[in-house]
Amino acid sequence: DTAVSQTPKYLVTQMGNDKSIKCEQNLGHDTMYWYKQDSKKFLKIMFSYNNKELIINETVPNRFSPKSPDKAHLNLHINSLELGDSAVYFCASSPRDYYEQYFGPGTRLTVT
Amino acid sequence: GNSVTQMEGPVTLSEEAFLTINCTYTATGYPSLFWYVQYPGEGLQLLLKATKADDKGSNKGFEATYRKETTSFHLEKGSVQVSDSAVYFCALADSGGGADGLTFGKGTHLIIQP
Numbered sequence: 001d002t003a004v005s006q007t008p009k010y011l012v013t014q015m016g017n018d019k020s021i022k023c024e025q026n027l028g029h030d031t032m033y034w035y036k037q038d039s040k041k042f043l044k045i046m047f048s049y050n051n052k053e054l055i056i057n058e059t060v061p062n063r064f065s066p067k068s069p070d071k072a073h074l075n076l077h078i079n080s081l082e083l084g085d086s087a088v089y090f091c092a093s094s095p096r097d098y099y100e101q102y103f104g105p106g107t108r109l110t111v112t
Numbered sequence: 113g114n115s116v117t118q119m120e121g122p123v124t125l126s127e128e129a130f131l132t133i134n135c136t137y138t139a140t141g142y143p144s145l146f147w148y149v150q151y152p153g154e155g156l157q158l159l160l161k162a163t164k165a166d167d168k169g170s171n172k173g174f175e176a177t178y179r180k181e182t183t184s185f186h187l188e189k190g191s192v193q194v195s196d197s198a199v200y201f202c203a204l205a206d207s208g209g210g211a212d213g214l215t216f217g218k219g220t221h222l223i224i225q226p
Contacts, residue, residue: 004155033213041150041199041221045213055212090155099144099163099205101214103156 003027004104006091012110013081021076021107023091030096032074034066037088037106049074050096081111114139118202118217125192126225133187133220135176135202143204145169145178145185146214150199159187159200197224 004025013019025032031050037043047066048055054066063079078085088108092101118135125131137143144163148156160169165180174189185202202217 035213041219043156043201043214043216043219045215048213057213092156099214100146100158100161102158103148105155 004091004093004102006089006104006107008107009105010108010110012112014112015081015083017081018077018079019081019109020078021089021091021109023074023076023104024072025091025093025102025104026072027093027095027102029093029102030071031094032068033092033094033101034074034076035090035092035103037090039087043090046076047074078109083111085109086111114143114204114206114215116202116204116215116217118200119220120218122221122223124223124225127194128191129224131187131189131192131196131222133200133202133222135185135187135217137183137185137202137204139183139204139206141206143206145176146203146205147174147176147185147187148201148203148216150201150219152198156201192222192224194224194226197222 007022033048034046046060065077067075088106090106091104094101115138146161147159149159150156160171162169162178168177176185176187199219199221201219203214
């Protein structure tokens with residue numbers, strides 16, 4: 001019954017590695033998002049994606065790339081991880097033409 | 113650009129006290145406004161929303177009214193409980209379309225003491 005799910009919940013890795021976080025939604029929504037929450041709880045949009053368009057926040061390094069195999073999934077790939085990438089990453093989804101978003105439980109990424 | 117400003121806290125109250133968390137916004141269009149709540153170790157849950165001026169969103173005893181004249185969306189609850197302890201986020205979505213994502217305030221950490 002989980003609406004938006006993410007795996008893994010925790011991810012600990014070393015600098016320089018490449019990692020992926022998976023996100024799936026079973027709500028039939030058209031648009032999915034990735035947010036980054038820093039240590040002070042501040043949330044910032046990284047990407048939004050629907051069937052036709054990827055919108056990238058200009059502050060996101062190109063080491064981060066979203067990949068959508070289908071409408072229900074939006075995975076986040078991160079190359080050459082850096083210490084500053086440590087944060088909680090949230091996936092979210094929303095219906096077309098509506099604004100409320102439904103969030104996953106988050107993935108806590110720790111880069112050592 | 114769009115922005116949301118809210119008191120950061122922590123805000124500490126006793127059980128059954130009255131709660132107000134202030135939120136003001138700056139937006140170019142006619143945004144929709146939201147309050148989200150994040151309980152410890154969990155994701156964000158939509159608490160309430162308002163999509164146009166003078167709308168009142170309400171849920172679980174919480175209320176907020178969209179005030180266009182003061183660009184505000186203050187969250188209120190008449191009698192808080194220990195279980196309300198969480199981080200509360202005010203957010204807006206620009207009228208240009210949902211694909212732009214939400215703009216969040218920095219969150220207000222609420223602590224309710226028995």
